[in-house]
Amino acid sequence: MTQREKAQVLDEVALDRALTRIAHEIVEQAGGEDVALVGIKTRGVTLAHRIADKVATIEEVKPAVGALDITLYRDDLRLKAEQPIVRGTEIPFPIKGRIVVLVDDVLFTGRTIRAAMDALMDLGRPRVIRLAVLVDRGHRELPIRPDYIGKNLPTSRRESVAVMLREHDGTDRVVILEPE
Amino acid sequence: MSLLIRNGRVVDPAHGVDAVQDVHVVDGRIARVGRGLRAPSGTETLDATGQVVCPGFIDIHVHLREPGYEYKETVATGTRAAAAGGFTAVCCMANTFPVNDNRAVTDYILAKAKVEGVVRVYPIGAVTRGLKGAELAEMAEQAEAGCVAFSDDGHCVMDAEIYRRAMEYVLPFGTPVISHAEDACLGAGWAMNEGFVSTELGLPGQPAAAEDVMVARDIVLAELTGAHVHIAHLSTAGAVRLVRDAKARGVRVTAEVTPHHLLLTEEAVRDYDPNTKMAPPLRGKRDVEALLEGLADGTIDCVATDHAPHALSEKEGEFGASANGIVGLETAVPLMLDRLVRTGRIDLSTFVARLSTGPARLMSLPGGSLAPGAPADITLLDLERPWTVDPARFRSRSRNTPFGGWTGRGAPVAALVGGIRALPEPEARA
């Protein structure tokens, strides 16, 4: 199914401001405790690093950043014809007893976040798990809600949201796509 | 009884005949062969227009499995398979259960053949008791009972002293000793031919030398004793060379080859299909070439199928554990007509000679030619008849063949034994 761009919802500047605001909210809620950011592969990791850099300019200490591959925890593996590639999880710090903020680019049905929470629990027992997403496009299928949101974006099911980041796509923007 | 076979292409290598002629059969024997024959009233006519009429084919190496292994084959089913394959006579090997090493078993086989067989059956007796290679069997009585040759086929008589004495002992009877030439020590535990394929597949291999070594020994023993030694199922280029040289020296050695050793190489084993496991194993391309040359130039006197029926359970498991051997009576003639005669590898006359004249001569059997007075054992061929090998429709009790699904043209139409169709159906199917 080919898609075409319906609208741009965030440009480079707006995206950056959203991440800055999220960084401030994380710091405020942490109340001085240190926080670990775990990005969900692939773009969630990039966003986690950017948020971490911003937190560093506020608090002078950069929070720990980890990368989580949720492939092994997906609930839809049986339905696929071929196994998806496993990219590997790298969380080089203990998460037991810590505040962990999961970071992802788009929150949709909530299944990815559910898988991510299961994965985190198998790695250790965080004290608190919070969720930061750049875009919440609605249509939740599980009772999952984000703590920090870049932008609320009502969409229809047929549409999709594409988050483009400099490091991966050469540009920073978020667009809504619709089928042609 | 009077039968006139009209207008067929008569091929009788024993008399150098290859022409369209009629054959008149009276009371089970050939009366006359000639053009435009007229026969007395009451003569049945068989129109052989477009067909080949030749002396009945004789397969001198068949395992009928009775007594003892009736679940694989019986005299009844085996001879029907032979007739369906265009054969009018078979020689059956001694590795039954009990072994045919005494006249009681020979009598039993002949009795069965008389009542239930549809083609002529000539038993081959064992050389040693129980095929154990240690003590001579009572071959004088066996010869008297009707054994036409002696062989421990399935096993090689490893003790040269015993084998020498056996060859000497049977000299007065005029019966050949048939050798299963395979050194049991070289490559013991083998599953296939030793070579690149066995290396890749990780299967234990038997070098061609295992056969060559014993062919050489048997030729030397034949020279020593003056016996007629016939080498069964030749499979290597080395063996062909040894037999050729020995014949040139005047040694009384003869040899046979199976259709599968002429048509398949060790490459056929790659899928681990147990129907490609036999003794001797399928060899390499060079061996097949040498065998074809030997068949054409007469170094190899005849084709014999080594028809070896086995039950499905014995040929469907792990390759290494599977029984050796495949059935061959119903596929030999069609396969060879299509793959060897049609392609020009051997001419029709040679083909007929290797299946009738040759076997009859070397085993001293009646038949092998269409001379007046000879028994009316006749094979009819249709060189254009298309066929597909369908094991499910075999007359044999067993189905172990690697040729299932093969197609070609050229098949036997009928086998007449003493002038009478061996199988009552109007057409024998391939």
Add this chain to the structure above:
Amino acid sequence: MGWKRKDLISMQDVEAAEIRDVLDTAESMREIATREIKKVPTLRGKTVVNLFYEASTRTRTSFEIAGKWLSADVVNFSASGSSAEKGESLLDTAKNIEAMSPDVVVVRHQASGAPALLARHLRCAVVNAGDGAHEHPTQALLDLLTIRQKKGHLEGLNVTIVGDIAHSRVARSDIHGMRKMGMTVTVAGPPTLIPAACQELGVKVSHRLEEAIAHADVVMMLRLQHERMLAGLIPSLREYSRVWGLSLDKLRHCRPDVLIMHPGPVNRGVELAPEVADSQYSVILDQVANGVAVRMAVLYLLAGSKAA
């Protein structure tokens, strides 16, 4: 890209791209061994049957751990003897097991070709854990993974495999796998232990150990079985180990960055001196660890999705 095969029977069948997929997947599975809770839910509800006709605690345990860490239900079925002698035929056993709906059958058998036979008859995925002298694909894959980790790459490396090549399924699988990944392979051993037409496998053949290991980046030592002496292939274990065993002394001929590998179990003092097996050159224990990761990757790729 993406694994499409129903079964893993031999290295001869698979292509370089597929080998890379398995190695990459295995690489990312290694992390699970370092966790406190060694479990991911990926194969939850899947059943893996280990059908081992040849006794083998190590390989079977490796597959068992691999399956369990992926949350699969692993069942061990230990049969002995070949079909003809011991009653139930291989095919019958397999069909009986299939009637219980496993997702993967891992089979080790003394007959070359047995896993291929099963793969033809079973609907579920079949993994060859070693068939006769034919192949042992997961061993080759873990060997490749170990080499890649230690050397950073595979292409262009020189590997020498030493020992009873004729009877070794590990050697055959390694030869196929390594050649596909662009490595050069030399086999070395007494002529009686080198199989017929061996060079046609695309390897160099050497009958002198010192020469064969001189330029090798990797030296793989194979186990020598006692039965070989009895079969008249070598005169004695003593002589074999003097001439072909890798001692510290012989190690001097190797490159300083050589890797010493062995599929295990090691006959200490026969093909490998204990000092060498325990030296800094030896990566034998890494091989074992990687074995679990590779088997996890194989089970994941074969069992996780639709096989039908």
